[in-house]
Amino acid sequence: MHSPKDLKPLEEQNFGKFWQTVREDEHIGLDFPIKDSEISQCLKTLRGKNSGRGIYGGNGWANYAASYFNDCYRFSKAAKFALRRRGTALVVIGNSILQGVMIPTDCFLAKIAEFAGLEVVDIHIPRATRVGNSIIQSKVRVAKAGKGQQLYEAVVELRKR
Numbered sequence: 836m837h838s839p840k841d842l843k844p845l846e847e848q849n850f851g852k853f854w855q856t857v858r859e860d861e862h863i864g865l866d867f868p869i870k871d872s873e874i875s876q877c878l879k880t881l882r883g884k885n886s887g888r889g890i891y892g893g894n895g896w897a898n899y900a901a902s903y904f905n906d907c908y909r910f911s912k913a914a915k916f917a918l919r920r921r922g923t924a925l926v927v928i929g930n931s932i933l934q935g936v937m938i939p940t941d942c943f944l945a946k947i948a949e950f951a952g953l954e955v956v957d958i959h960i961p962r963a964t965r966v967g968n969s970i971i972q973s974k975v976r977v978a979k980a981g982k983g984q985q986l987y988e989a990v991v992e993l994r995k996r
Contacts, residue, residue, distance in 0.1 A: 857902045858895030866905045869950045874904065874943050877936065884934040896933045907944050911951035911993075918995040923956070926991045932984055941989035948993050956992040963987050 836842060857863055862882075865874070878901055884893030914924045931938040945955040964985060 857898040858890045860898050863898040863901045867908045871946050881934055881936050893934050907947045911948040911953055915952050915995055920995055922995050924993045929988045937984050941991050944991050954994045954996050956994050959990040
C-alpha cells in the first residue's frame with residue numbers, strides 16, 4: 836500500500852464494514868429477504884435514534900449494523916458451501932450496544948444462518964461479561980446504555996444438514 840486510498844477496496848470488502856465506510860450512505864437495508872421482525876425492528880429503532888446528529892446519529896449506525904448483518908448472511912452462505920455434510924462451524928461473536936440499543940448479534944447470526952440453510956445447534960455463552968464492558972456508558976460508544984445492559988461473548992454452533 837502506498838496511500839490510505841489503496842486500502843479502500845479492502846475496507847469495502849471486509850466482513851463487518853468499517854463504520855466510516857457506511858455511515859454517510861442514505862439507507863443501507865438488508866440484502867436478503869429474511870422475514871424476521873426482530874432484526875428489522877432493531878434496525879428501525881436504531882435508525883430513529885439521534886436523527887439530528889447527521890452521520891453520527893442512528894441512521895449511520897443502522898447502516899453499519901445492516902452491513903454487518905449482510906456480511907453475516909454472506910458468511911453463512913459461504914460456510915454452508917464450505918462445510919461437509921454434518922460439519923460444524925463454531926462462530927465466536929460478541930453482542931453490541933449501538934446508540935443505547937442492545938444488538939444481540941449472536942441471536943441475529945443464528946436466525947440469518949438458519950435462513951441461509953444451516954442448522955443452529957446451540958448458542959453457548961462462555962463469558963457473560965466482555966472486556967470493554969466498562970465503556971458501555973460512554974456517550975461516544977453507545978449514548979446511554981440501558982440499566983442492566985452488558986456486553987457478552989457467545990459461541991454460535993452451526994451445522995450443515
